Amino acid sequence: MSEEARRYLVAYDSPSDQRRERLAHTLERFGDRVQYSVFVVDVRPAKLVRLRTELEVLIDRSQDSVLVADLGVFGAVGRRFEFLGRRADPMTRGPVVI
Amino acid sequence: MTAPGEDDQLTIGLVAHHVFCPRRAWLEAQGEKTDTRQMAVGIREHQASDSPSSSRSRVLRALDVRSDDLGVTGRCDTVEVAADGALTVVEHKATPVRRRAEVTPPMRVQLALQARCLREMGREVWGTAIWFVSHGERVPVDLTARDDELAEVEVAATRLTIGRSDAPDPLEDDPRCSRCSHIGVCLPDERALEPVPRRIIVADPDAQVVHLATPGARASTRQGRLLVDHRGERLASLPLERVQGVVVHGNVDLSAALIRELLWRGLVVIWCSSRGRVIGWAASAKSPNGSTRTRQHEQAAHGRLDLAREFITAKVANEATFVRRHGAAAGIVRRLRELSRAATQAPTVGQVFGIEGDAAARYFEYWPSMVPEAFTGRDARAIWDRTRRPARDPLNAALNFVYGMLVADTLRAVLACGLDPHAGFLHSSGRNKPALALDLCEEFRTPLAESTVLRAINNGELGIDDFSDVLGAVALRDRGRKALIEAYERRVEERITHPVFHYEVTWRRAIEVQARLILGVLEGSQSRYVGIRIR
Numbered sequence: 001m002s003e004e005a006r007r008y009l010v011a012y013d014s015p016s017d018q019r020r021e022r023l024a025h026t027l028e029r030f031g032d033r034v035q036y037s038v039f040v041v042d043v044r045p046a047k048l049v050r051l052r053t054e055l056e057v058l059i060d061r062s063q064d065s066v067l068v069a070d071l072g073v074f075g076a077v078g079r080r081f082e083f084l085g086r087r088a089d090p091m092t093r094g095p096v097v098i
Numbered sequence: 099m100t101a102p103g104e105d106d107q108l109t110i111g112l113v114a115h116h117v118f119c120p121r122r123a124w125l126e127a128q129g130e131k132t133d134t135r136q137m138a139v140g141i142r143e144h145q146a147s148d149s150p151s152s153s154r155s156r157v158l159r160a161l162d163v164r165s166d167d168l169g170v171t172g173r174c175d176t177v178e179v180a181a182d183g184a185l186t187v188v189e190h191k192a193t194p195v196r197r198r199a200e201v202t203p204p205m206r207v208q209l210a211l212q213a214r215c216l217r218e219m220g221r222e223v224w225g226t227a228i229w230f231v232s233h234g235e236r237v238p239v240d241l242t243a244r245d246d247e248l249a250e251v252e253v254a255a256t257r258l259t260i261g262r263s264d265a266p267d268p269l270e271d272d273p274r275c276s277r278c279s280h281i282g283v284c285l286p287d288e289r290a291l292e293p294v295p296r297r298i299i300v301a302d303p304d305a306q307v308v309h310l311a312t313p314g315a316r317a318s319t320r321q322g323r324l325l326v327d328h329r330g331e332r333l334a335s336l337p338l339e340r341v342q343g344v345v346v347h348g349n350v351d352l353s354a355a356l357i358r359e360l361l362w363r364g365l366v367v368i369w370c371s372s373r374g375r376v377i378g379w380a381a382s383a384k385s386p387n388g389s390t391r392t393r394q395h396e397q398a399a400h401g402r403l404d405l406a407r408e409f410i411t412a413k414v415a416n417e418a419t420f421v422r423r424h425g426a427a428a429g430i431v432r433r434l435r436e437l438s439r440a441a442t443q444a445p446t447v448g449q450v451f452g453i454e455g456d457a458a459a460r461y462f463e464y465w466p467s468m469v470p471e472a473f474t475g476r477d478a479r480a481i482w483d484r485t486r487r488p489a490r491d492p493l494n495a496a497l498n499f500v501y502g503m504l505v506a507d508t509l510r511a512v513l514a515c516g517l518d519p520h521a522g523f524l525h526s527s528g529r530n531k532p533a534l535a536l537d538l539c540e541e542f543r544t545p546l547a548e549s550t551v552l553r554a555i556n557n558g559e560l561g562i563d564d565f566s567d568v569l570g571a572v573a574l575r576d577r578g579r580k581a582l583i584e585a586y587e588r589r590v591e592e593r594i595t596h597p598v599f600h601y602e603v604t605w606r607r608a609i610e611v612q613a614r615l616i617l618g619v620l621e622g623s624q625s626r627y628v629g630i631r632i633r
Binding site: 029095098 | 583
């Protein structure tokens with residue numbers, strides 16, 4: 001289970017302000033917001049299971065929707081993103097020197 | 099036989115893991131945690147259950163159970179309560195789809211213990227089952243008296259195992275290892291110090307070391323993110339789950355809330371001076387492998403000449419290979435190799451150091467010829483030497499700085515194992531420096547620190563104007579410091595084939611593996627330590 005990091009796109013929708021906010025809070029901890037309710041999460045599958053479990057606890061299964069799209073191993077997919085208009089690049093996988 | 103006391107309580111999960119592998123249970127009891135373990139925990143906390151149950155049953159989730167007789171506690175994923183009050187215990191398992199939905203011995207023991215607890219609590223257990231979440235399959239499990247007996251025996255065996263001070267041996271050539279969450283800390287195949295057949299091993303984590311290097315900046319946390327601000331400008335915002343550790347360079351402020359958050363997650367914060375010296379660190383209160391740490395202190399006091407020798411043997415061998423690659427004359431290379439061999443036989447730690455010093459003198463003598471003259475100081479090529487502090491030329495300043503980052507990495511690796519950074523085997527613990535962290539640095543100085551500096555200079559990432567000179571004391575400027583950190587990070591995240599085990603890891607992960615090898619040597623599961631030698 002300890003494979004390579006993969007890029008996941010996580011998008012959510014909910015009629016409840018409170019639940020949307022909680023979903024965003026959780027996702028802010030794991031990945032980066034690229035649009036209002038769309039996040040990019042670059043993690044190994046084991047970490048994604050943890051994220052998914054946290055999200056599942058938060059949602060109302062009858063009203064809310066969370067999409068988790070597996071975009072593949074990060075190295076292969078990193079450059080496939082194209083932004084039209086305002087960019088919101090996710091965190092780099094390179095050196096983090098601030 | 100008296101019932102076990104409060105302190106002797108075992109969790110049902112631990113006993114089940116003991117059935118799987120005694121070493122696995124021992125590692126867990128020692129406090130070793132891994133990211134993949136969260137997977138098992140995560141499924142248990144999964145509230146929404148798709149398990150089909152009789153429509154007339156009520157379903158209880160996350161029910162805590164205990165047996166004072168056996169001294170076990172546990173939590174049942176779900177317990178279905180029929181109209182007449184009879185219970186069906188259903189345990190959720192996240193067995194991957196590619197494997198069969200099969201009830202294993204650990205699962206049987208787990209169910210048997212859960213049922214036993216419930217019966218002791220006065221409830222009648224009608225049946226037990228496993229719900230395979232990924233397969234969507236519910237498999238009933240018929241427990242017999244034999245299962246109960248086995249479970250009881252296993253509880254006693256587990257108690258015995260975790261009471262030991264030395265770790266049980268790892269399984270040999272067992273396919274179960276490849277799906278064990280603790281493979282990265284157990285390192286089962288590494289005992290033989292031979293190439294390891296391809297296993298799923300974490301080549302590198304999905305989180306990064308964050309370097310804070312803008313003087314006057316302030317790092318804080320909000321909503322699960324690490325934020326860095328400087329004079330009102332937001333420099334960075336990162337998700338905390340992507341942080342592997344933090345290194346603070348110079349005058350950067352960390353909020354107390356951020357430090358607390360990092361420690362809570364088991365992440366280490368290391369503070370370095372702007373010149374690279376490690377000033378101090380903060381680590382979590384939870385530190386695994388307490389019993390081995392005791393052994394470490396005993397052995398550090400007693401001395402382990404074998405470790406001291408190997409650290410320097412590997413270091414000098416790497417110095418030899420390095421200068422050979424950079425065109426050194428055969429004479430220097432040969433002399434260094436002779437010294438490396440001599441280190442294997444050195445009769446005392448003092449002699450080991452003597453050899454190390456001799457090698458260093460010859461090795462650094464060669465250095466000025468590898469870099470542009472300006473870096474070794476005005477017309478100093480003939481008389482450049484490796485002075486530590488204060489640095490009198492850019493080359494020394496750069497080396498000092500990068501060594502600091504290497505120490506931060508070895509420190510983190512040592513702390514992750516639960517070893518005490520201050521109790522070393524080559525460097526003296528009595529000199530108030532993190533001796534073990536410095537010991538672990540030795541074999542990596544050349545391939546990681548010195549090679550980074552050389553590369554950065556020779557490909558122009560680091561220039562002369564990245565340094566300031568104040569009355570003969572040379573220091574890195576901010577931009578140069580950042581360039582050097584980036585160069586080091588790129589180097590340390592490069593993948594290599596581990597020379598002994600032959601699997602691919604990043605250099606940083608290799609440091610962690612070597613730290614665990616030291617741990618293995620100290621706890622007795624590893625016969626000897628083999629340092630990393632570059633080719």
